[in-house]
Amino acid sequence: MFTYTFQWRQAWQKIPLLLDGALVTLEIALLSMAMGVAFAVILAVARNSKSRWIYAPATVWVEVARNTPALFQIYMAHFGLGSFGIHLSPYIALLAGITFNNAGYLAETFRGALRAIPGTQLRAARSLGMPQTQAFRLVIMPQMFRIAFLPTTNQMVWAILMTSLGVTVGMNTDLAGVTQDINVRSFRTFEIFALAAVIYYLIAKAVTLGARLLARRMFRY
Amino acid sequence: MIEIKDVYKSFGTLEVLKGINLTVEKGEVVSVIGGSGSGKSTLLTCINGLEPINSGSILVDGVEVHAKTTDLNKLRRKIGIVFQQFNAFPHLTVLENVTLAPRKVLGMSKPEAEAIAEKQLAHVGLGDKLAVYPGRLSGGQQQRMAIARALAMSPEYVLFDEVTSALDPQLVGEVLDTLKLLADDGMTMICVTHEMTFARDVSDRVAFFHKGIMAEIAPSKEFFNAPQHPETQKFLSNIRS
Numbered sequence A: 001m002f003t004y005t006f007q008w009r010q011a012w013q014k015i016p017l018l019l020d021g022a023l024v025t026l027e028i029a030l031l032s033m034a035m036g037v038a039f040a041v042i043l044a045v046a047r048n049s050k051s052r053w054i055y056a057p058a059t060v061w062v063e064v065a066r067n068t069p070a071l072f073q074i075y076m077a078h079f080g081l082g083s084f085g086i087h088l089s090p091y092i093a094l095l096a097g098i099t100f101n102n103a104g105y106l107a108e109t110f111r112g113a114l115r116a117i118p119g120t121q122l123r124a125a126r127s128l129g130m131p132q133t134q135a136f137r138l139v140i141m142p143q144m145f146r147i148a149f150l151p152t153t154n155q156m157v158w159a160i161l162m163t164s165l166g167v168t169v170g171m172n173t174d175l176a177g178v179t180q181d182i183n184v185r186s187f188r189t190f191e192i193f194a195l196a197a198v199i200y201y202l203i204a205k206a207v208t209l210g211a212r213l214l215a216r217r218m219f220r221y
Numbered sequence B: 001m002i003e004i005k006d007v008y009k010s011f012g013t014l015e016v017l018k019g020i021n022l023t024v025e026k027g028e029v030v031s032v033i034g035g036s037g038s039g040k041s042t043l044l045t046c047i048n049g050l051e052p053i054n055s056g057s058i059l060v061d062g063v064e065v066h067a068k069t070t071d072l073n074k075l076r077r078k079i080g081i082v083f084q085q086f087n088a089f090p091h092l093t094v095l096e097n098v099t100l101a102p103r104k105v106l107g108m109s110k111p112e113a114e115a116i117a118e119k120q121l122a123h124v125g126l127g128d129k130l131a132v133y134p135g136r137l138s139g140g141q142q143q144r145m146a147i148a149r150a151l152a153m154s155p156e157y158v159l160f161d162e163v164t165s166a167l168d169p170q171l172v173g174e175v176l177d178t179l180k181l182l183a184d185d186g187m188t189m190i191c192v193t194h195e196m197t198f199a200r201d202v203s204d205r206v207a208f209f210h211k212g213i214m215a216e217i218a219p220s221k222e223f224f225n226a227p228q229h230p231e232t233q234k235f236l237s238n239i240r241s
């Protein structure tokens, strides 16, 4: 029997709370992406190293990040490290877990982008008298950045959605956490989750669209 | 002056240059011809130090290219090289392609570099393409841009590696005309080429490479009228037939 009666008004009143949560979600996603990009560059370089003490850990990181559930990665940051006496707050554990995941995926994105640039570009730059680092900075990196840009924004969307896994480690200030809190107190499950879903959708769409506009302005070739 | 003395070079176990000797004087134009895989490109990349050598020596104005103490970045400023694949930097406009190295390597100001670049680009017939990205250019235009890019560094030597081989036949002429102008200006050039007419009419001497050995080198008229080495004769008759 279908006995559930919608009560949108009650859910509607929670929108300010949900939007506060959305800000926290966005904050975690942005921070995890900034750190993820930084680690990914290091990982991408490390995986080209000749020393196994450098490339092996980097490879393990990338493999685990890409081939295990993100949920486990966040669990590990919270409960796993907790078993060793390292206690991360839900916020930090969530941030660490997503950063770990982002870095793994982005490292592969950057490596692929680097491979897509013909080696002759570097030779041409070096032939003009540029030192290696300058050739990389002026000729290789800008091209790599362009190739990696859209995959990187996809990862940003993915990071936003992954933050919702934080509820499983007790995160209660982000959009998913706030939603769950309201849910257990009001039992307006459908309405509140539907609203939250719409907010996730809008954020994700805004990021994708914004990235596309940005790309059009930045990459005119 | 470029002095190549008994240069040997291998990639792994593959011996690509087997004792090359060649001296190119200031103002001279030397064309290098020969079958594919005979080591012509490798020689050029050894001259500007992109590739190491196994033994022998290469001196540019008396500076040994492969000596540990040689500042290759500095040496390369006076040795321009243009490749078969134009290697335009796709993220930069035509003007930016040409000003990049003068600004970042030579430390020129932007207006200074742009003045030089505009002059070089006008010289190769690209004066109206300054703000265009290379992706919008034809192969011949991209190659002429690459030539302007090399020349904007005011090199004393320019090495050309089959710069017309990747071009559609109707675009070859415009690039060869550019090279001819440069030769007439007195530039010192080594041109690896398959264009026999160009080699005969523009170069002072022509060298023939065969399997890592410079089988023959002679003044261009002599080279084409009376080739001495049997492999040269075979190569030339194959081309003519």
Ligand SMILES: Nc1ncnc2c1ncn2[C@@H]1O[C@H](COP(=O)(O)OP(=O)(O)O)[C@@H](O)[C@H]1O
Pocket: B011, B014, B016, B034, B035, B036, B037, B038, B039, B040, B041, B042, B043
């Ligand atoms: N980077 C490289 N690594 C290994 N082998 C190479 C490399 N570059 C060229 N070779 C080999 O060296 C030989 C000479 O090549 P190359 O100098 O390009 O000849 P050419 O320009 O006369 O056609 C060829 O057999 C080629 O396959």
Ligand SMILES: [Mg+2]
Pocket: B040, B041, B042, B161, B162
């Ligand atoms: Mg070649």
